[in-house]
Amino acid sequence: xxxxxxxxxxxxxxxxxxxxxxxxxxxxxxxxxxxxxxxxxxxxxxxxxxxxxxxxxxxxxxxxxxxxxxxxxxxxxxxxxxxxxxxxxxxxxxxxxxxxxxxxxxxxxxxxxxxxxxxxxxxxxxxxxxxxxxxxxxxxxxxxxxxxxxxxxxxxxxxxxxxxxxxxx
Amino acid sequence: xxxxxxxxxxxxxxxxxxxxxxxxxxxxxxxxxxxxxxxxxxxxxxxxxxxxxxxxxxxxxxxxxxxxxxxxxxxxxxxxxxxxxxxxxxxxxxxxxxxxxxxxxxxxxxxxxxxxxxxxxxxxxxxxxxxxxxxxxxxxxxxxxxxxxxxxxxxxxxxxxxxxxxxxxxxxxxxxxxxxxxxxxxxxxxxxxxxxxxxxxxxxxxxxxxxxxxxxxxxxxxxxxxxxxxxxxxxxxxxxxxxxxxxxxxxxxxxxxxxxxxxxxxxxxxxxxxxxxxxxxxxxxxxxxxxxxxxxxxxxxxxxxxxxxxxxxxxxxxxxxxxxxxxxxxxxxxxxxxxxxxxxxxxxxxxxxxxxxxx
Amino acid sequence: xxxxxxxxxxxxxxxxxxxxxxxxxxxxxxxxxxxxxxxxxxxxxxxxxxxxxxxxxxxxxxxxxxxxxxxxxxxxxxxxxxxxxxxxxxxxxxxxxxxxxxxxxxxxxxxxxxxxxxxxxxxxxxxxxxxxxxxxxxxxxxxxxxxxxxxxxxxxxxxxxxxxxxxxxxxxxxxxxxxxxxxxxxxxxxxxxxxxxxxxxxxxxxxxxxxxxxxxxxxxxxxxxxxxxxxxxxxxxxxxxxxxxxxxxxxxxxxxxxxxxxxxxxxxxxxxxxxxxxxxxxxxxxxxxxxxxxxxxxxxxxxxxxxxxxxxxxxxxxxxxxx
Numbered sequence: 027x028x029x030x031x032x033x034x035x036x037x038x039x040x041x042x043x044x045x046x047x048x049x050x051x052x053x054x055x056x057x058x059x060x061x062x063x064x065x066x067x068x069x070x071x072x073x074x075x076x077x078x079x080x081x082x083x084x085x086x087x088x089x090x091x092x093x094x095x096x097x098x099x100x101x102x103x104x105x106x107x108x109x110x111x112x113x114x115x116x117x118x119x120x121x122x123x124x125x126x127x128x129x130x131x132x133x134x135x136x137x138x139x140x141x142x143x144x145x146x147x148x149x150x151x152x153x154x155x156x157x158x159x160x161x162x163x164x165x166x167x168x169x170x171x172x173x174x175x176x177x178x179x180x181x182x183x184x185x186x187x188x189x190x191x192x193x194x195x
Numbered sequence: 196x197x198x199x200x201x202x203x204x205x206x207x208x209x210x211x212x213x214x215x216x217x218x219x220x221x222x223x224x225x226x227x228x229x230x231x232x233x234x235x236x237x238x239x240x241x242x243x244x245x246x247x248x249x250x251x252x253x254x255x256x257x258x259x260x261x262x263x264x265x266x267x268x269x270x271x272x273x274x275x276x277x278x279x280x281x282x283x284x285x286x287x288x289x290x291x292x293x294x295x296x297x298x299x300x301x302x303x304x305x306x307x308x309x310x311x312x313x314x315x316x317x318x319x320x321x322x323x324x325x326x327x328x329x330x331x332x333x334x335x336x337x338x339x340x341x342x343x344x345x346x347x348x349x350x351x352x353x354x355x356x357x358x359x360x361x362x363x364x365x366x367x368x369x370x371x372x373x374x375x376x377x378x379x380x381x382x383x384x385x386x387x388x389x390x391x392x393x394x395x396x397x398x399x400x401x402x403x404x405x406x407x408x409x410x411x412x413x414x415x416x417x418x419x420x421x422x423x424x425x426x427x428x429x430x431x432x433x434x435x436x437x438x439x440x441x442x443x444x445x446x447x448x449x450x451x452x453x454x455x456x457x458x459x460x461x462x463x464x465x466x467x468x469x470x471x472x473x474x475x476x477x478x479x480x481x482x483x484x485x486x487x488x489x490x491x492x493x494x495x496x497x498x499x500x501x502x503x504x505x506x507x508x509x510x511x512x513x514x515x516x517x518x519x520x521x522x523x524x525x526x527x528x529x530x531x532x533x534x535x536x537x538x539x540x541x542x543x544x545x546x547x548x549x550x551x552x553x554x
Numbered sequence: 555x556x557x558x559x560x561x562x563x564x565x566x567x568x569x570x571x572x573x574x575x576x577x578x579x580x581x582x583x584x585x586x587x588x589x590x591x592x593x594x595x596x597x598x599x600x601x602x603x604x605x606x607x608x609x610x611x612x613x614x615x616x617x618x619x620x621x622x623x624x625x626x627x628x629x630x631x632x633x634x635x636x637x638x639x640x641x642x643x644x645x646x647x648x649x650x651x652x653x654x655x656x657x658x659x660x661x662x663x664x665x666x667x668x669x670x671x672x673x674x675x676x677x678x679x680x681x682x683x684x685x686x687x688x689x690x691x692x693x694x695x696x697x698x699x700x701x702x703x704x705x706x707x708x709x710x711x712x713x714x715x716x717x718x719x720x721x722x723x724x725x726x727x728x729x730x731x732x733x734x735x736x737x738x739x740x741x742x743x744x745x746x747x748x749x750x751x752x753x754x755x756x757x758x759x760x761x762x763x764x765x766x767x768x769x770x771x772x773x774x775x776x777x778x779x780x781x782x783x784x785x786x787x788x789x790x791x792x793x794x795x796x797x798x799x800x801x802x803x804x805x806x807x808x809x810x811x812x813x814x815x816x817x818x819x820x821x822x823x824x825x826x827x828x829x830x831x832x833x834x835x836x837x838x839x840x841x842x843x844x845x846x847x848x849x850x851x852x853x854x855x856x857x858x859x860x861x862x863x864x865x866x867x868x869x870x871x872x873x874x875x876x877x
Binding site: 225226227228230247248257258335337338339405434435437438439440441443444445453455457466468469471474475476522524526527528529530532533 | 581582583586587588589591609613614668678679759760763765766767768769771772773780781786788794795796797798822825826828829830831
């Protein structure tokens, strides 16, 4: 069942195979109702996750990205999620300088038996993304490609999109 | 020889008129630098500044979609896949206003490669036929300018449809080609007085003076080929190079490209994008072998191509326009003039070599 | 004895044991120096030392020192920022400390050619540049322009805390006193006042200008993958060939992510960019995150462990129970 307002946005989930994917399975087995916007990519461990996966997803058009792994101290591979925790926290704090809303990326820890928690995580995150709306996309390029951008902006009543205040050291 | 004249504000009106049914690319402020950007009424054209990027973008854009394709699976027989292909031929009319003579020279070099007896690139030819060049002559020369040493000059009109020489209050205009003259008819040009034409001549003379003496590169092809196997020479010349590619992407005469299929799901497009011979992947073969494995090999190729191989194939035309962008934008200030001259001076007695080497 | 003369003496004494020493020499005009590879006394005569010596020579080290059986010993002249790059490369075991000899000196800042050209409007054909105390005199055939050095100094020098090379094997001249500097770079401070949507629009604009020439990547002393960079590989296929804003921005993300905990803020990326894109905004922000989360400063301690290569079971700075 899709989200309350009927639209489905594109949310990508990176789940570790042992805990979180198992948790999602448990939620499925228990027939817990969740919005269907989230599409899962299974990885062996949250430590496998390169922060660039999340950035690539966001830049390519994902409206939200959710990462889930085993609880710290419970990683199937002992220390994978410790590394993940550092990388993902770093990414979350770095995103604001790019202009991408850090609320569109979330990471959490869900174990294999926590079906209900998984349902809660997905429902809450999806509803947060719906509140934020579709993510802004980077468009266009140089030369002739810029013409299309100008036309689009002019038609949208924004006038010629000339550059913003310069910030340079 | 008659010329026309247009004042600065009538110039703006002319650009407005041109932009009604054509894409007009002009030098424009780009967050502090100057590049070619589309002109729409209200935007300010900076015709006295030479853009960082080259005017070849009008006929040879950095990224070009050649065709789009789509796979259709036959539901009756999943082994059978149909593919639809749609060509994307550029038909937009355009005029590039504000390039310099050195930039226009790029067209001469690209034309011989992309539109000749044995080869006709339909995408390039379509753009070339639909794009006109209004070139602005130079009123000053920089330390990196050497157009006069490679067969061009501050008022060289080859490759342009219209040549504008800046004078007090406006420009003296010459319709170089038939289509250039038609373009002039769309603007409020008046007949240029003798005084104005003299002023234009004086402007060019002054610029020529600033350029100094031209260097003779006529024996460069032979001298570069003599150095071909001398890897010590090339290792020394390439020592400071960091193999980025800034020189190739900003060069008005560079024309190498890459073709890749970018697919997403069952559809995609075939792109042509600029490629740089300074990168390792440029000549990397599927087997893993690379005939140009080091930056020394790649620098040898770049210098050789511009000053030896191309001139040998094309009646002495040097594939370098002397604009100096590669020198200015190189992060380590590697100077193409110094490299070619080092090859020319090689074998001379060391003291003589030092005397001969000039900027 | 001037600092340059002292430096030359030190290099002269060390040269017999070294394969080469990297320094700077006069470039194609008065405003441009270029890297110099010194092997002989004749090469040494060409060495210069002035605020136009902007290049970080550390970027050549991995290429010169790597490979099985390579026992080259290389010296290089380093500004404070350059020495941090060397230390970081040593920390990551990308170059061996015992085969690198650093010649340090006290640096008061380098010139930003962008600012110099802006300040010297109307002065064309500059034939000579003189650095006299806190003034810079530019001479052209028909004009002379005097500018305060502070006005044309590179922005990165505003927050420099390492005027003197760290861990230098030789040091020429007197040490420069480190003054107080703002903790956060003023441009980043200004940028962070913008709302998210404006920041996004800013990068949209800047990435439209990018030519994907990779000058930023290749000048970066920390970028050692060189020919095998994932940005230009087809397998894995991270970036398409399209030079669209989205792909250009993705490249910057790749670069910044791969520099997490490694970037020494030498500013070479921004200097090398032919389009003057303000790349340092992203890198300074990342370094701020690293400093806050892991209390780590890259390029200062050759024995430190990079923060992403280690972990704490209990992280004081990370709220893991979050939501």
